[in-house]
Amino acid sequence: MSQNKKIPMRPVSIIGVGCTPFGKSDSSIIDLAIQSSVEAINSANVKYDDIQSIYLGNFVGERLANQGSLGAMLADRLDISDIPATKTEGACASGGIAFRHAFLTIALGLYDFVLATGVEKMTSSSTPDVTAALATAGDMEMEMYAGLTFPGAFAMIMASHMQKYGTTREQIASVSVKNHRNGTNNPNAMFQKEINVEDVITSREISEPIRLFDCPPISDGAASVLLCPTEIAKNFVNNPVNILGSGHASGPISLSGMNDLTSFSATAIAANEAYAMSGLRAEDIDVIEVHDCFSIAEIIALEDLGFFNKGEGGPATESGITALNGKYPTNPSGGLIAKGHPVGATGIAQIYELTKQLQGLSTNQTNDPETALAHNLGGIGALSTVHILGKTNGTK
Amino acid sequence: MSQNKKIPMRPVSIIGVGCTPFGKSDSSIIDLAIQSSVEAINSANVKYDDIQSIYLGNFVGERLANQGSLGAMLADRLDISDIPATKTEGACASGGIAFRHAFLTIALGLYDFVLATGVEKMTSSSTPDVTAALATAGDMEMEMYAGLTFPGAFAMIMASHMQKYGTTREQIASVSVKNHRNGTNNPNAMFQKEINVEDVITSREISEPIRLFDCPPISDGAASVLLCPTEIAKNFVNNPVNILGSGHASGPISLSGMNDLTSFSATAIAANEAYAMSGLRAEDIDVIEVHDCFSIAEIIALEDLGFFNKGEGGPATESGITALNGKYPTNPSGGLIAKGHPVGATGIAQIYELTKQLQGLSTNQTNDPETALAHNLGGIGALSTVHILGKTNGTK
Numbered sequence: 202m203s204q205n206k207k208i209p210m211r212p213v214s215i216i217g218v219g220c221t222p223f224g225k226s227d228s229s230i231i232d233l234a235i236q237s238s239v240e241a242i243n244s245a246n247v248k249y250d251d252i253q254s255i256y257l258g259n260f261v262g263e264r265l266a267n268q269g270s271l272g273a274m275l276a277d278r279l280d281i282s283d284i285p286a287t288k289t290e291g292a293c294a295s296g297g298i299a300f301r302h303a304f305l306t307i308a309l310g311l312y313d314f315v316l317a318t319g320v321e322k323m324t325s326s327s328t329p330d331v332t333a334a335l336a337t338a339g340d341m342e343m344e345m346y347a348g349l350t351f352p353g354a355f356a357m358i359m360a361s362h363m364q365k366y367g368t369t370r371e372q373i374a375s376v377s378v379k380n381h382r383n384g385t386n387n388p389n390a391m392f393q394k395e396i397n398v399e400d401v402i403t404s405r406e407i408s409e410p411i412r413l414f415d416c417p418p419i420s421d422g423a424a425s426v427l428l429c430p431t432e433i434a435k436n437f438v439n440n441p442v443n444i445l446g447s448g449h450a451s452g453p454i455s456l457s458g459m460n461d462l463t464s465f466s467a468t469a470i471a472a473n474e475a476y477a478m479s480g481l482r483a484e485d486i487d488v489i490e491v492h493d494c495f496s497i498a499e500i501i502a503l504e505d506l507g508f509f510n511k512g513e514g515g516p517a518t519e520s521g522i523t524a525l526n527g528k529y530p531t532n533p534s535g536g537l538i539a540k541g542h543p544v545g546a547t548g549i550a551q552i553y554e555l556t557k558q559l560q561g562l563s564t565n566q567t568n569d570p571e572t573a574l575a576h577n578l579g580g581i582g583a584l585s586t587v588h589i590l591g592k593t594n595g596t597k
Numbered sequence: 598m599s600q601n602k603k604i605p606m607r608p609v610s611i612i613g614v615g616c617t618p619f620g621k622s623d624s625s626i627i628d629l630a631i632q633s634s635v636e637a638i639n640s641a642n643v644k645y646d647d648i649q650s651i652y653l654g655n656f657v658g659e660r661l662a663n664q665g666s667l668g669a670m671l672a673d674r675l676d677i678s679d680i681p682a683t684k685t686e687g688a689c690a691s692g693g694i695a696f697r698h699a700f701l702t703i704a705l706g707l708y709d710f711v712l713a714t715g716v717e718k719m720t721s722s723s724t725p726d727v728t729a730a731l732a733t734a735g736d737m738e739m740e741m742y743a744g745l746t747f748p749g750a751f752a753m754i755m756a757s758h759m760q761k762y763g764t765t766r767e768q769i770a771s772v773s774v775k776n777h778r779n780g781t782n783n784p785n786a787m788f789q790k791e792i793n794v795e796d797v798i799t800s801r802e803i804s805e806p807i808r809l810f811d812c813p814p815i816s817d818g819a820a821s822v823l824l825c826p827t828e829i830a831k832n833f834v835n836n837p838v839n840i841l842g843s844g845h846a847s848g849p850i851s852l853s854g855m856n857d858l859t860s861f862s863a864t865a866i867a868a869n870e871a872y873a874m875s876g877l878r879a880e881d882i883d884v885i886e887v888h889d890c891f892s893i894a895e896i897i898a899l900e901d902l903g904f905f906n907k908g909e910g911g912p913a914t915e916s917g918i919t920a921l922n923g924k925y926p927t928n929p930s931g932g933l934i935a936k937g938h939p940v941g942a943t944g945i946a947q948i949y950e951l952t953k954q955l956q957g958l959s960t961n962q963t964n965d966p967e968t969a970l971a972h973n974l975g976g977i978g979a980l981s982t983v984h985i986l987g988k989t990n991g992t993k
Binding site: 209231267274284310337339340455470580 | 601604605625627651655656657658659660663664665666668669670672673678679680681682683684685686687688694698701702705706707708709730733734735736737738845846847848849850851854862863866975976979980
């Protein structure tokens with residue numbers, strides 16, 4: 202059963218955004234969160250004391266960064282510590298869930314000014330420790346204890362997509378090539394160097410058919426947004442961005458629970474909810490950020506979101522439809538693969554990029570977009586959030 | 598700035614509760630969560646498919662139980678995996694925050710049926726590992742890396758209360774004596790044996806002046822509640838319990854940030870919010886569950902919540918005012934000290950006990966209570982939630 206129909210919701214806008222460089226940072230996890238939060242608050246021109254609640258998206262801070270209570274800690278460090286502060290966790294969708302709760306608590310009238318910050322600090326840990334921590338997003342007792350890792354799971358998913366739809370290795374590699382190209386124009390991206398299809402296909406084996414350049418890097422980073430009701434947004438900034446739709450769903454947490462390894466049901470359900478709220482369809486969207494936790498995941502996401510029929514994502518990517526000047530420019534930020542993937546930050550960093558796109562201020566600007574869609578995925582499709590943003594009222 | 602005034606909220610009721618035994622369990626973390634969730638859903642007489650969202654309170658599942666994505670995993674295991682699922686974390690207040698979000702999303706009209714479950718699995722880890730994991734609720738970089746632990750922090754707090762208000766060792770020990778006595782009547786409690794003041798004072802030194810019996814045990818366990826709008830609650834059960842008030846606040850995350858080591862500002866702020874929403878004051882409350890993470894914490898909570906003036910909590914406890922037949926019966930469940938403290942479960946286990954109290958069904962029943970208050974605390978006072986429940990409309 203989905204949410205109730207016809208809830209009276211107030212329109213909500215983004216009035217401030219912030220993002221740290223993604224990569225290997227000397228800053229602590231809380232210092233990263235402070236850095237993006239201060240940027241978002243200052244760019245929104247609101248007073249710190251106006252903020253009424255904080256949602257903090259983070260996955261494994263207690264394990265990899267040895268720090269919990271990050272929501273309260275951020276409130277404390279910002280010297281606004283009387284307010285409610287909540288960490289939300291949904292594996293790699295932790296940031297998208299934090300953003301959704303900031304949106305909902307304003308849309309439903311509870312608060313006027315809410316800060317959503319996502320953060321992760323991963324590079325201080327060894328790769329085996331990071332891999333083990335990330336595996337807790339999967340079904341430990343049913344699959345991961347048996348030796349499955351995230352690259353292993355997505356390798357099976359990739360092989361299934363290739364077998365079922367004839368998607369080629371080159372088509373999948375073209376996701377990475379495009380995202381690395383986009384990353385060259387993002388000063389916050391961890392990788393800012395072009396690669397070609399051959400580079401991807403011949404890069405180091407991770408879990409066949411997944412190679413190194415099909416994967417996102419282990420990263421540190423944080424991103425933040427400040428939201429308020431649309432009716433007062435222009436009192437603070439002259440270019441607010443409106444939130445037109447929000448969806449959040451869960452799906453099977455294990456590979457063995459999936460009916461079809463080439464599709465994530467949570468993405469489709471969350472997208473339907475967001476499309477219904479916004480009154481828009483996939484063909485109305487001008488710029489897209491999807492959760493390319495592996496190159497194949499971008500193709501599957503674009504299909505599940507309705508931009509392409511199942512099996513058409515690979516050829517579409519290879520043909521340039523998702524390039525910066527294509528019909529559906531996807532991951533102009535460089536995506537997780539080139540920008541980096543500090544897990545809890547990712548969902549909010551997508552909102553950061555799309556806000557800049559709709560304001561015409563991105564460092565990798567698409568052609569005057571009016572609408573945008575952000576897709577965040579947790580685990581092996583266990584969770585998804587989808588958000589639709591608009592420059593004006595979202596009608597084209 | 599607090600939440601907006603005069604938000605139209607729908608009255609919300611508890612129609613189902615569930616709780617596992619607290620202690621050392623052979624069940625996995627997800628099996629514990631399933632056990633209490635199924636009990637809550639079945640006792641509410643709702644269909645699984647009617648549930649529209651899950652909030653799961655958990656602190657360190659990724660670290661101590663090696664399992665993240667617990668919200669989505671619970672939805673998956675209950676076979677209702679299309680719905681939104683969110684883990685909330687706020688250290689030891691994780692459960693209270695989950696409960697508050699279940700309440701808010703119904704009160705604000707988004708959903709009609711929401712499950713809140715809290716869970717923690719701790720006994721599989723060594724005591725040093727648990728102590729290190731719990732320390733991440735504090736300010737690692739400012740205090741905990743220097744060697745501070747939670748018993749150490751509350752030892753300073755206890756010494757401060759004794760020095761500032763003349764609270765005696767015996768008065769503080771009487772909290773543990775009362776809670777252990779209450780625990781003897783709770784079949785879910787980890788400890789079900791009476792102790793006396795001498796036992797507490799002469800028990801093993803942990804961090805002077807804190808002794809072993811001033812502390813809660815390391816525990817496994819889960820608790821769940823199912824909520825719906827009050828207007829339809831009696832369609833499901835004949836004894837729903839109403840949620841009259843909800844408050845959530847943060848405070849300083851470190852000892853060094855506290856102006857006064859004998860009070861937690863987050864508790865007072867959250868209480869004021871809950872009292873204002875309910876129209877009730879402390880003197881209107883009939884039965885209480887507070888966060889006795891150490892014996893001194895119960896005394897401080899009762900003072901911060903307005904049941905006693907500062908400094909009067911110790912004498913009041915010693916005189917029996919908080920005993921089962923006293924004016925303010927506190928922790929009839931046995932509290933964290935006797936019942937156990939599986940961190941993420943604690944805030945919801947309090948709601949379980951108070952629901953049973955208001956239904957007249959507790960195993961340690963107080964005298965026909967009409968109102969109840971639950972207080973959950975995270976970290977060294979970094980977060981608090983306060984909820985007020987009522988048998989009827991909450992007016993006495």
